[in-house]
Amino acid sequence: MLRLLLPALLIGSLAVPAAEDNSAPPAGNLRVDRGPGMLALYIPRSESLEFDVEIDIGIADLDVGDVELSSGVDAYVPGLPSATAKAPKNGDDLERGWVRSVATGSYLSYRLEHELKTRILPQTFPALFHTDSQRGSENRNRELKIGVRDGALTAEFRSDAHCKGCTNREHFNEPKWIWGKAEHCRKCKKLEHRAWKDAVSREIPAGTLDMLSAVYLARTLVREDLETTTFPVIDRQKVWEVTLTRGKTRRIKTDSGTFDCQLVQLATSFLAEENDKDEEQNSSTFSGLFGIQGTIQIWLERKTGVPVLIEGELPIPLPLVDKLDVRVRLKRYKNTPAEFKPLPK
Ligand SMILES: [Zn+2]
Numbered sequence: 043m044l045r046l047l048l049p050a051l052l053i054g055s056l057a058v059p060a061a062e063d064n065s066a067p068p069a070g071n072l073r074v075d076r077g078p079g080m081l082a083l084y085i086p087r088s089e090s091l092e093f094d095v096e097i098d099i100g101i102a103d104l105d106v107g108d109v110e111l112s113s114g115v116d117a118y119v120p121g122l123p124s125a126t127a128k129a130p131k132n133g134d135d136l137e138r139g140w141v142r143s144v145a146t147g148s149y150l151s152y153r154l155e156h157e158l159k160t161r162i163l164p165q166t167f168p169a170l171f172h173t174d175s176q177r178g179s180e181n182r183n184r185e186l187k188i189g190v191r192d193g194a195l196t197a198e199f200r201s202d203a204h205c206k207g208c209t210n211r212e213h214f215n216e217p218k219w220i221w222g223k224a225e226h227c228r229k230c231k232k233l234e235h236r237a238w239k240d241a242v243s244r245e246i247p248a249g250t251l252d253m254l255s256a257v258y259l260a261r262t263l264v265r266e267d268l269e270t271t272t273f274p275v276i277d278r279q280k281v282w283e284v285t286l287t288r289g290k291t292r293r294i295k296t297d298s299g300t301f302d303c304q305l306v307q308l309a310t311s312f313l314a315e316e317n318d319k320d321e322e323q324n325s326s327t328f329s330g331l332f333g334i335q336g337t338i339q340i341w342l343e344r345k346t347g348v349p350v351l352i353e354g355e356l357p358i359p360l361p362l363v364d365k366l367d368v369r370v371r372l373k374r375y376k377n378t379p380a381e382f383k384p385l386p387k
């Protein structure tokens with residue numbers, strides 16, 4: 043089986059060879075070593091998991107949308123997406139992995155399509171390339187690159203915003219009266235009116251992952267029968283400490299059968315040294331997967347670590363309530379490990 047080593051995530055420990063793991067890795071996965079003492083990531087080669095998103099409104103569960111979690115492994119083509127990053131010499135048989143989450147939904151007149159995608163690349167920069175794009179009633183794009191640059195593990199972040207004023211006539215609104223002048227649009231939600239802001243770079247701790255990869259690390263915890271692990275996660279420009287803790291076991295019912303599951307709690311804590319980085323972000327809380335805030339409960343199938351149910355709270359300011367319970371429940375699956383099976387009826 044091919045192994046993918048993330049040179050970028052080994053920074054600070056390059057002299058120490060990665061500990062050899064003798065446990066048989068699950069077939070059909072790309073193993074991504076993150077460095078000594080750090081859990082490996084396993085990327086399923088062509089897995090697709092479809093979930094229903096339900097919101098608990100007290101009297102009933104409301105189906106508000108769908109989430110698809112998928113992953114894949116392809117041949118690595120050096121030079122993409124960064125032409126300047128140094129590619130390893132034996133580039134012939136290297137592979138790159140990717141994981142993707144697509145959430146679609148609508149509620150009243152609000153429509154949403156939200157895609158998160160992380161590419162894991164066998165090169166120094168970026169070694170992780172994470173994109174976050176939202177389409178629908180609101181449009182926005184974010185990009186995060188993680189890798190070694192100038193000898194330091196670096197995160198480069200950029201996001202878009204409504205264009206503040208340019209000469210592109212397509213950004214101009216028609217005059218309001220016949221003798222008026224066409225003027226640059228001041229504010230709207232159109233995707234065509236958005237422009238990238240300058241990228242911002244910062245140094246980050248060894249082993250830092252993005253939020254989506256963190257969910258795949260929860261699978262490793264279950265597969266390798268571990269109790270807990272802690273690692274840094276970067277959200278936009280800010281680093282948080284994420285702790286995964288194994289909890290109880292329970293049978294979870296889904297439309298595609300009942301599964302024997304293991305709970306993994308994903309808790310986020312604030313790092314004191316992150317204090318003065320960015321005022322705007324200091325005031326906001328960590329926005330976890332699917333917008334869930336606070337602790338995320340991930341129920342994974344006990345043998346394979348396939349996620350079956352994800353639970354948490356959505357911060358929705360409505361009259362009388364400020365939070366809603368959300369449940370993301372498996373409904374269809376494809377190319378999961380052979381041992382992933384519902385319990386006999
Ligand atoms: Zn403009």
Ligand SMILES: [Zn+2]
Nearest residue numbers: 227229230235
């Ligand atoms: Zn506009």
